[in-house]
Amino acid sequence: MNIVKAFPDEHVWSVAARSIKWSGFDSSSIFFDKFGIDQSHIKPTKGNCHNITKLAKFKEFEQLQKSGSSFLLWYLNFDRTECADSELNSAEYQQARESQLTVCSEWKFCPCCAQENRALYGTAYWHNKHNLPFVTHCTKHNMPLSHVANLKDLDSLIMPNRLAADRIQSQQYGEEFFNWSRFVERIFNMLEQNPSVATQLRQKIWSRLNPVPNEQKKRRNHFNGLLNELEAIVPNSILRHCFQFYRDEKRRKSNILFTTYKRDGIQIRNPVYMLIILYWIELEDSSIFGDLHETTNITGNPAK
Ligand SMILES: [Zn+2]
Secondary structure (H helix, E strand, O other), rough: OOOOOOOOEEEEEEEHHHHHHHHHHOHHHHHHHOOOOOOOOOOOOOHHHHHHHHHOOHHHHOOOHHHHHHHHHHHHHHHHHHHHHHHHHHHHHHOOOOOOOOOOEEEOOOOHHHHHHHHHHHOOOHHHHHHHOOEEEEEOOOOEEEEEHHHHHHHHOOOOHHHHHHOOOOOOOOHHHHHHHHHHHHHHHHHHHOOOOHHHHHHHHHHHHHHOOOHHHHHHHHHHHHHHHHHHHHOOHHHHHHHHHOOOOOOOOOOOOHHHHHOOOOOOOOOHHHHHHHHHHHOOOOOHHHHHHHHHHHHOOOOO
């Protein structure tokens, strides 16, 4: 079975789905067997680090691990990037708690990109950057992405230009979501250039949260105060978009700064926690990641 060449920014599961289709097999099981992948549902935003790490051992997919999935954003869980790959590949990853989030399991695409891709390549395809967690817009066309439900396995993952119109849902999002999407994409690009930027981004967060008082009561006040500052700057619509406890007032609101700081046995979280905190500190000080850009530009090649 041959693996087709990936288009620019193509999602790894899009490459796999096209390969299965073009190979003439009518089932994805041959693909799963060959690459030793669990027959789990293919969710675009979930990272699927376990399966993606398995795929990355094959030459055809080597590059796609880093550029064709949200894998790199999960590096934001680690102070040291050296352990990121093995940790993300371990069973503990499966325990990443997502019950408090509004994780979107739908596939997303930009109608303009689909049209352009079709003219250029003869087919549209699923872009990785449109399917990063909690992204809502195509930053190239400044357009809200269209959503498609029920594309949970590789057999059903048909390309956007072949979808029946009634399966496509368009979504409305305010202008603030465009800036948010652009931010997530920019962080992803920084990590793609140099994965060890994750360490530096985390340091920015820890220094914004410090000094944390030792005494428990003071500590609670400290984090409540910081959360007020975050909520005054990050648009509420974006918090509601990401976290269930902002959307549903009956749920007990969790202090995302405190839970991120104390890391109570949960080693790996959805990257949205770190992304929201990073977004907050950048909205406060637009130059805060300036030195990181410089570092990545000078060093050029990504550190392995
Ligand atoms: Zn587009």
